[in-house]
Amino acid sequence: xxxNRVVVVGGGYAxxxxxxxxxxxxxxxxxxxxxxxxHATAALRGAVDVAWEPNVFxxxxxxxxxxxxxxxxxxxxxxxxxxxxxxDVLEADHVVIATGTSYPFPAKFIESEGWVxxxxxxxxxxxxxxxxxxxLVGAGPVGLELAGELHHAYPxxxxxxxxxxxxxxxxxxxxxxxxxxxxxxxxxxGVRFVLGARLGYLPPVDVGIHQPFVVETTTGxxxxxxxxxxxxxxxxxxxxxxxxLAAVRRGDGxxxxxxHLRVAGHGTVWxxxxxxxxxxxxxxxxxxxxxxxxxxxxxxxxAGGEPTVLYRPEPEIVVIPLGPEGxxxxxxxxxxxxxxxxxxxxxxxxxxxxxxxxxxxxLGLE
Ligand SMILES: Cc1cc2nc3c(=O)[nH]c(=O)nc-3n(C[C@H](O)[C@H](O)[C@H](O)COP(=O)(O)OP(=O)(O)OC[C@H]3O[C@@H](n4cnc5c(N)ncnc54)[C@H](O)[C@@H]3O)c2cc1C
Numbered sequence: 182x183x184x185n186r187v188v189v190v191g192g193g194y195a196x197x198x199x200x201x202x203x204x205x206x207x208x209x210x211x212x213x214x215x216x217x218x219x220h221a222t223a224a225l226r227g228a229v230d231v232a233w234e235p236n237v238f239x240x241x242x243x244x245x246x247x248x249x250x251x252x253x254x255x256x257x258x259x260x261x262x263x264x265x266x267x268x269d270v271l272e273a274d275h276v277v278i279a280t281g282t283s284y285p286f287p288a289k290f291i292e293s294e295g296w297v298x299x300x301x302x303x304x305x306x307x308x309x310x311x312x313x314x315x316x317l318v319g320a321g322p323v324g325l326e327l328a329g330e331l332h333h334a335y336p337x338x339x340x341x342x343x344x345x346x347x348x349x350x351x352x353x354x355x356x357x358x359x360x361x362x363x364x365x366x367x368x369x370x371g372v373r374f375v376l377g378a379r380l381g382y383l384p385p386v387d388v389g390i391h392q393p394f395v396v397e398t399t400t401g402x403x404x405x406x407x408x409x410x411x412x413x414x415x416x417x418x419x420x421x422x423x424x425x426l427a428a429v430r431r432g433d434g435x436x437x438x439x440x441h442l443r444v445a446g447h448g449t450v451w452x453x454x455x456x457x458x459x460x461x462x463x464x465x466x467x468x469x470x471x472x473x474x475x476x477x478x479x480x481x482x483x484a485g486g487e488p489t490v491l492y493r494p495e496p497e498i499v500v501i502p503l504g505p506e507g508x509x510x511x512x513x514x515x516x517x518x519x520x521x522x523x524x525x526x527x528x529x530x531x532x533x534x535x536x537x538x539x540x541x542x543x544l545g546l547e
Pocket of ligand 1: 190191192193194195196212213214215221222223224225253254255256279280281282283284288289323418421453454455456463464465466467468500
């Protein structure tokens with residue numbers, strides 16, 4: 182269908198929504214190296230509980246009725262083409278960049294084949310079963326959530342979290358009662374915080390491997406542990422941008438977009454999700470909202486019109502489970518003010534199912 186070829190690069194939360202919403206009006210190709218969708222929201226529970234693995238890795242085969250998913254990696258993206266590692270070239274009338282961010286294991290995976298990623302999770306669980314003291318570096322949402330999952334699965338494991346800021350969840354958007362609730366719950370579970378300190382050097386072993394080690398913080402505290410995790414280091418995935426497109430990248434790798442989420446200065450290129458330079462936290466909910474905006478704009482453009490919808494960042498909402506029953510959340514009330522929800526409410530909203538049901542709908546599985 183000439184003029185209607187849309188290549189979506191990256192099949193994370195943003196990419197699957199754009200691809201599916203355009204499937205009935207465009208000739209859609211989704212490029213994604215992973216054999217299965219990886220549901221990052223459930224990954225930390227999958228790391229400690231094998232029964233959760235089917236909720237972490239989900240199939241793409243029901244996503245598109247007309248278009249196709251090509252399991253390959255884009256190595257070069259231009260405004261009118263996507264060059265794959267297989268050396269195939271996909272010509273495009275529009276390119277949607279949805280390549281997201283990478284994050285250290287076990288929150289996200291570098292492995293493309295689902296069975297390889299599962300095997301790595303299996304080795305991690307074996308290592309955890311042998312470990313008695315976990316060191317977590319970073320007290321952002323991922324570090325806290327991981328501590329909650331570890332404690333729930335291994336109640337006798339000692340857990341220490343080192344954070345360079347003076348407080349947990351350093352983001353200024355977050356409310357103090359949220360921090361207090363999470364910190365109290367974790368400390369009551371025996372988790373120890375070392376705040377206002379960095380590690381002088383990283384442990385001499387890869388993350389998620391069982392091996393006793395000693396590290397020292399810059400404040401001189403020695404920590405002995407036998408497994409560790411890196412809970413920091415979101416990195417935008419945009420190395421494949423070619424020529425003039427590469428010029429729209431910011432120093433952190435994110436891609437500059439206008440209010441319609443079109444790549445600055447390029448009429449045929451759009452960017453959505455974590456990789457787009459939108460001033461808000463990197464969240465799947467935001468990525469999905471970007472995708473809906475771009476799908477609607479592209480519908481209009483493909484029909485010969487102009488983009489119609491502007492993206493407006495929403496107020497900061499954060500839901501942090503600590504295992505299936507603990508956690509705390511910061512949400513909006515109807516009157517527009519912010520409030521903090523307790524463990525019970527957090528468990529009800531997310532802790533029990535980790536958004537697996539809504540994701541299955543997006544993938545066409547329910
Ligand atoms: C542990 C954890 C828990 C989280 N929990 C929540 C939560 O509860 N709620 C929430 O809203 N957010 C949550 N997030 C954040 C959320 O995961 C991200 O915001 C979300 O993944 C962003 O979606 P995306 O589609 O932009 O990118 P991603 O999900 O990162 O997907 C990008 C895709 O692009 C592919 N890709 C990359 N490079 C290329 C290339 N060159 N060619 C082709 N494909 C490529 C990747 O393989 C990947 O599949 C969590 C994150 C983590 C790590």
